[in-house]
Amino acid sequence: MLNCKDTTRLLSQQQDQSLSLRRRMALRFHLMMCSGCRNYNKQIDFIHKACRRFSGKE
Amino acid sequence: MSLHTACYPVPGIPIPGWLGYTVGYFSGPFSVMREPLQSVANQGAEDAFSEAAIAALRHDMLRFARLQLREEAAAEDAVQEALAAAYVARDGFAGRSQLKTWVFSILRNKIIDILRQRTRHPTQSLTADDGSDMEVEQLFNEKGMWHRQKRPTDWGDPETELDNTQFWRIFELCLDELAEQPARVFSMREFLGFETAEICAELGISESNCWVILHRARSRLRLCLEKEWFAQG
Ligand SMILES: [Zn+2]
Numbered sequence: 530m531l532n533c534k535d536t537t538r539l540l541s542q543q544q545d546q547s548l549s550l551r552r553r554m555a556l557r558f559h560l561m562m563c564s565g566c567r568n569y570n571k572q573i574d575f576i577h578k579a580c581r582r583f584s585g586k587e
Numbered sequence: 588m589s590l591h592t593a594c595y596p597v598p599g600i601p602i603p604g605w606l607g608y609t610v611g612y613f614s615g616p617f618s619v620m621r622e623p624l625q626s627v628a629n630q631g632a633e634d635a636f637s638e639a640a641i642a643a644l645r646h647d648m649l650r651f652a653r654l655q656l657r658e659e660a661a662a663e664d665a666v667q668e669a670l671a672a673a674y675v676a677r678d679g680f681a682g683r684s685q686l687k688t689w690v691f692s693i694l695r696n697k698i699i700d701i702l703r704q705r706t707r708h709p710t711q712s713l714t715a716d717d718g719s720d721m722e723v724e725q726l727f728n729e730k731g732m733w734h735r736q737k738r739p740t741d742w743g744d745p746e747t748e749l750d751n752t753q754f755w756r757i758f759e760l761c762l763d764e765l766a767e768q769p770a771r772v773f774s775m776r777e778f779l780g781f782e783t784a785e786i787c788a789e790l791g792i793s794e795s796n797c798w799v800i801l802h803r804a805r806s807r808l809r810l811c812l813e814k815e816w817f818a819q820g
Contacts, residue, residue, distance in 0.1 A: 532727075532730055532731030532732055533727060533731055533732045533733045534727045534731035534732075535731065537802070537806065538798075538799075538802050541798070541801060541802035541805050541806070542798050542801075542802065544801075544805075545776065545782075545783045545798060545801060546783065563733075564738065564741075565733040565738030565739050566733075566739075568738070568739035568740060568741055568742070569739040569809070571741075571742065572739055572742060572745075572809040572812075572813070573805045573809060575742065575745045575746065576777075576805060576808055576809060576812070577777060578746065578749070579749060579758060580777035580778055581777075582749050583650075583651060583755075583758070583778065584651060584691060584695065584777075584778040584779070584780075585647065585648075585651070585687055585688060585690075585691025585692075585694075586688070586691070
């Protein structure tokens with residue numbers, strides 16, 4: 530069972546490469562129960578979008 | 588068009604004030620630009636090259652270049668060269684957004700060139716993380732779960748902030764707070780679009796190290812935005 534620290538690490542890694550099915554399942558399970566990590570995920574997603582805008586790639 | 592040939596004034600083409608290296612930005616004799624474009628440019632291209640449009644574009648480009656090169660003079664040179672290339676090819680642009688996309692892609696390539704050169708001939712090593720990750724670490728308890736008071740909050744519909752100039756000031760400030768090495772890795776990934784495999788090859792670090800660095804950079808950045816922007820209401 531993942532803790533929040535490992536979850537944030539995997540959520541970040543997921544922005545850069547695809548994760549194994551097992552890891553994706555573990556992530557999904559954790560996210561279902563944890564609003565903090567759900568918010569973390571949305572936040573880094575937003576940061577990615579902001580970076581695209583910042584580099585002129587709207 | 589080659590980036591390198593486009594960097595210099597082309598004989599026979601009048602060079603407007605905003606391209607002059609001696610002209611300080613925002614203060615140049617922009618009126619020079621008003622001279623008629625040589626061929627029959629469409630209205631879109633003229634709008635795209637209006638004084639206000641160029642000033643705004645230049646501002647965004649400088650901000651982008653400065654952040655990654657961390658050196659004012661190098662950033663200004665890169666921006667000038669990208670704008671000069673765009674000016675030479677000015678008749679080809681249908682409008683402002685097309686110009687922006689194009690000129691930023693030139694700028695990104697310039698920055699990549701400069702960063703590569705620096706990696707090959709490092710004048711000094713990058714300052715790695717200074718252990719300031721303590722702040723991120725302290726968000727978790729001993730079991731690695733969020734402390735109740737420190738959980739990431741709901742930012743609502745943050746994309747509306749992307750049109751807010753004040754937001755971008757904070758965004759830049761937060762990026763500036765990253766140490767040099769995480770900032771470099773982060774911008775290669777998120778601004779220049781490198782794959783992590785390419786980043787480690789360029790910087791001579793392992794891929795897992797690259798993920799750790801990116802994760803730290805994102806965590807610091809989101810914490811900074813949360814504190815400095817989203818918690819401020
Ligand atoms: Zn969690």
